[in-house]
Structures are given as C-alpha cells and as structure tokens.
Amino acid sequence: MNRLISEISSDVLIQGFGLHEDERKVFIGKVGGQEIQLLPDFHNLDLDAKELKILFLGLAEASHQFRPGDVLMTGSDDLLDRAFQVMDDIEQRCIVVTLSPDQDSTHLYFSNETLEPLVQEWKQRKVSFLCLWMVAPQELEGQAKLVTILRKIILKDS
Structure with a gap:
C-alpha cells in the first residue's frame, strides 16, 4: 500500500x-493496480504494514544551490532508483539531498527539521520511502508536474 x-x-x-473518499473519510484510490491512500499527516502512519x-x-524555496x-x-x-529512471525519461533535473547536515558529503544538504527524524526512523526500520520537493514551482503547474512524476514512479512498480 502506498501512503x-x-x-x-x-x-x-x-x-x-x-x-x-471512503467510509472512514480517507481518500483512497488505485494507480496502475497499486493502492494509494492520502494521509493528512504523519501521525497515523503504521510502519508495520505489509509492503508499505x-x-x-x-x-522548497530557491537558493544558491537549488x-x-x-x-x-x-x-x-x-x-x-525508480525516481532516477522516471526523471531521465522526462528529462527533469533532480538532485539527491540529505536531511542531515553532516551525513553524506556526496549529497547536498536540504534543511527540513520536521521530516528529518521521520526519515531517520524510516531508514532504520528499512521502510520503502521517497520524498520529493519541487523548488519554487510555478503555482499549480509545478504541483501537477510533481503528481505526474509520482504517478510514473508508482506505475514503474505495476
């Protein structure tokens, strides 16, 4: 299940x-046979769910790096790996970042204090996850592009 x-x-x-919207007032659907559920926040995330x-x-805001x-x-x-394939296919510039300033010198640091401890927990528990940020998107056009990229990443699994 994709959360x-x-x-x-x-x-x-x-x-x-x-x-x-289902009977529990949660938004759900399928993308290429893959179930997807939209969560309002990180609080109700069951990290023990199968195939999560x-x-x-x-x-993200534009900066001298982005x-x-x-x-x-x-x-x-x-x-x-799947995201890189999709980005190559659509010729989208992408940058792998780290959320911890001293973690990996091959990646650029991106400050996100809310997500950083969660990402560390996901890594520790070996949960499959992907975080994507678009830098200074052009309103809905950029947001729609993020959705398109994510759809393609999900469909690569089908």
Whole structure:
C-alpha cells in the first residue's frame, strides 16, 4: 500500500490520482493496480504494514544551490532508483539531498527539521520511502508536474 503525505494542496492530489473518499473519510484510490491512500499527516502512519511505501510531496524555496523547477529527492534505494529512471525519461533535473547536515558529503544538504527524524526512523526500520520537493514551482503547474512524476514512479512498480 502506498501512503501519500503532502505539503501541496490535497485537491491537486485527489484529482491527479483520481482518489475518492471512503467510509472512514480517507481518500483512497488505485494507480496502475497499486493502492494509494492520502494521509493528512504523519501521525497515523503504521510502519508495520505489509509492503508499505511512503511517498511525500513538498515544496522548497530557491537558493544558491537549488533553482526553480528542480526536484529534490531523498529516499530508500529502491524508490530512488525508480525516481532516477522516471526523471531521465522526462528529462527533469533532480538532485539527491540529505536531511542531515553532516551525513553524506556526496549529497547536498536540504534543511527540513520536521521530516528529518521521520526519515531517520524510516531508514532504520528499512521502510520503502521517497520524498520529493519541487523548488519554487510555478503555482499549480509545478504541483501537477510533481503528481505526474509520482504517478510514473508508482506505475514503474505495476
């Protein structure tokens, strides 16, 4: 089951993934046979669920390291490999980042104090996860592009 958590508008995700509200008031759907569930936050995340994949979408500010339209990403090796393939296919500039300043000198540091402890726990528990941020997106166009990228990553598993 894919669990989607996002900083971008849930309306964009509901439309982009064709999600519908179930009896528990949770948005769910399928992408290429893969179940997806939109969670409002990190609090109800069951890390012991079978075949769990955590997908996070967010937005980032432009800086001297990151330019508008870049996609920043961090994740488990399986989903990062899939993301690289998708980014190559659509010729999207992407940058692997680390959320811990002194962790890996081959990756650029991206400060996200809310997500950093969660990512460390996911790595420790060997959970499959992918975090994507678009740098200074052009309103809904950039958010829609993130949804398209994520759809392609999910479909690579089908």
